[in-house]
Amino acid sequence: MSDLARIGIVTMSDRASAGVYEDLSGKAIEATLGEWLASPWQKVYRLIPDDRATIERTLIDLIDAEGCSLVVTTGGTGPAPRDVTPEATEAVCEKMMPGFGELMRQVSLRSVPTAILSRQTAGLRGKGLIVNLPGKPTAIRECLEAVFPAIPYCLDLIGGAWLEGTATAPKVFRPKAK
Numbered sequence: 001m002s003d004l005a006r007i008g009i010v011t012m013s014d015r016a017s018a019g020v021y022e023d024l025s026g027k028a029i030e031a032t033l034g035e036w037l038a039s040p041w042q043k044v045y046r047l048i049p050d051d052r053a054t055i056e057r058t059l060i061d062l063i064d065a066e067g068c069s070l071v072v073t074t075g076g077t078g079p080a081p082r083d084v085t086p087e088a089t090e091a092v093c094e095k096m097m098p099g100f101g102e103l104m105r106q107v108s109l110r111s112v113p114t115a116i117l118s119r120q121t122a123g124l125r126g127k128g129l130i131v132n133l134p135g136k137p138t139a140i141r142e143c144l145e146a147v148f149p150a151i152p153y154c155l156d157l158i159g160g161a162w163l164e165g166t167a168t169a170p171k172v173f174r175p176k177a178k
Helices: 024-036 052-065 085-092 098-109 113-117 137-158
Strands: 005-012 041-048 070-074 122-125 128-133
Touching (some): 005 052, 024 041, 024 137, 041 052, 052 085, 052 122, 052 128, 070 137, 085 122, 085 128, 098 122, 098 128, 098 137, 128 137
Parallel strands (some): 005 070
Antiparallel strands (some): 122 128
């Protein structure tokens, strides 16, 4: 296993991928991980439209070809017809991790009553974890803060990259050795 973790950051947005506006959500993920990860890591970034086949191909490529242990997505988790990120994620994963989405919605409901409309989820593909986040930069940080403590240990369990948090990050949980 390489000492350098590869982390996919994927923004699903028809308008941002068409250049209508800047991808602030992907930058929010990168900034948050940059602040919270003490381990050396390399970003593998993609900005794609809200298209299920494209999302599926991108997720497969990031884990299978690019060797990403963690893929964090933003966008496409709402109820609108073009919001298909959870379906694409489920289609490419061997196991779903519904606790991630449950916790993210619970935390988001403290800030906004419409968080119940969000369909964030997470799943496992090979030695990779895919986590779907909402599209709003403030919600991204809030949701990542909730699930970050479990991500490194999840990667340990599936044979992914070793990740350590910084002193300012939400405390990473790993069981004590017996």
